[in-house]
Amino acid sequence: MSSASAGIGWLAVPLAILAGAFRGGTPFLFVSLGECLTEKSGKINLGLEGVLLFGAMSGYAISYKTGSPWLGVLAAACGGACLGVVHAWLTQKPKVNDIAVGIAMIIFGSGIAFFLGKPFIQPLAPQLPTIKIGLGDRLPSLDICPLFFVGVALAFALHWFFGATRWGMFVRAVGDKAEAARALGISVWRVRTASIVTGSALAGIGGAYLSLFYPGSWNERVSSGQGMIAVALVIFARWNPVHCLWASLLFGGAQALGPALQSVGVTSYYYLFNASPFILTLAVMILTCSNKRSLSGTPGGLIDRT
């Protein structure tokens, strides 16, 4: 893209942002949908950064071993789900603080990923296919991973799930008022476990995207904090899966803005710019919270922590 963009001057910046929104936004999308589902059930998972790394490693390793990147994606989802089981089991024990478990899971998940992934740093694994979308003769085409479309479909599906299905209502009920849900005969433990495990599986797929599409290799720095940013992103999106989609695109685009500006010679606040997702989320929280009420849309079970 860089060679082509030389001829189109300033137009390269919005194009790079658009491309970056799709390319960099996809991992945000998967992790944030996972975190959204988890938080809707009234639990918080700060450990998705570890899940993301574990997913990236297992996806890459399986893709290399079997030659099929799609099997890699499946393995990443399973790997994420395994870590999710640990998180779900631990955080539902009495007196266990889920913030502390989340941080321990980051250390454990990334430790396991680096340990098992060491032999896979060198070899090249088959990558996920690319869908090219042409923008006319003079402009470079957009390269989009099929997983992006899966993620978009998932965002709308999850929105429908929460709003229109029986099980979605169970999740919301458990997240808003666990006691009431229990009185209705819903098993709080089962609903939360299912939500946390599924959420971690989604985060694992986000990891597979990192190692199998963009940046498209496995090493210890493959994630640049996407798992942590996703926690912020879900709050930014007010726990709405479709808003998670827009927020992911926005954050992905914001990530691309710095390098894009750098390529046309604007470099002054490049590093500070990397904090923009956090500053944006903090600003949203400051503007919409007050001592009287918490953020609208907050699952009831999370109110005292959001």
Place this chain on the structure above:
Amino acid sequence: MVDNAQLKKAGSLLEPLSSSSFSGKRSGFQWRSRMESIVIPTGAILVSLAAFGAFCALAGADPFSVYASIYKAAFGSWYSFQNTLVRSAPLMLCALATAIPFHLGLVMIGNEGALVIGGLCATVVGLQLPTASPLTAQIVMAVVGMIAGGLWLTISGALKQYRGVNETISSLMMNYIAIAILNQAINTWIRDPSSLNKPSSYPIPDEQMLQPIGDTTIHWGLVFGLIACLLAWVLLSQTTLGFQIRTIGGNVRAAQIAGIPVGRITLITCFLAGAFPGLAGMVEVAAIHGRANESLNAWYGYSGILVAFLARQSPLGCILISILLGGLLASGGILQRDHHLPDAAIMVFQGLVFLVILYSESLYGKWKVFQERDA
């Protein structure tokens, strides 16, 4: 004035607090509950040792010799113990940034950000004092680091107090904002052009660095860490301010009715809590790296959060846990050299220990043997 959420949270915090070392003990020697608080952590450590041993065996290493190496690298000789202590110093200081506000009922995880900002501000000020005497420069740097870290954490405390913004999430965001400010500073504003591969600030003059104590390799950070933990313990358990902090943590409404200025005490507590990681950042710069760069962001802050939780938020417990964890961190390289296990093995070990100990929290009060009999 008081929001419901805050009250609910304070209520839910009563439970862990009542089991901490600050609760009023009933008279008599409560040997059963004392046994419980020895047996459960010991059991948890044994279980995690067994689990990691199995992990090593699966990876093709002899678990017993792995543990022997870890012990040797962490505590086996005076030299290695010094290394352990050097690593435990920032952990102690960082742990306090979670442990102190916890007694207010706040779960703060902004340790990393406070450390980074403290280190960065201390460096910036240190660079302005090339001609000052070493002691003056060091004191100024330490004070600036503490103020910077303190203010950084106070932002989250104030947002909680006056806007109802969740302090856990906001302090997490502040960590990343702090790291971005550090990166911006060392890449542009205070960048030493000679640091090519690893962007860094200009170096602090050698004579103004914190010197090791005597003929050891231990620097003053350890002394600061020990004093800080002792001070925090005195503050929380022996002073009026500490009593007010614990009252707010127990029941905000009761504290307000009793006339305790909740807002002011929240801000003061957050400032004190943030000052410690800020000091840790200054020590990291002034005793080890000599300049501000991305080495400041070495996860001491996040590990500090775990130290605080494992020590059950007791400042004195933080000393012990920090030394144990410092030993683990110091033995990182040995598994690679002696057993051909990847470096990350020590991370797996750390994660396992943390998870098992966190799980063991749920076991308190579960076994009848450890319940005191009412006479």
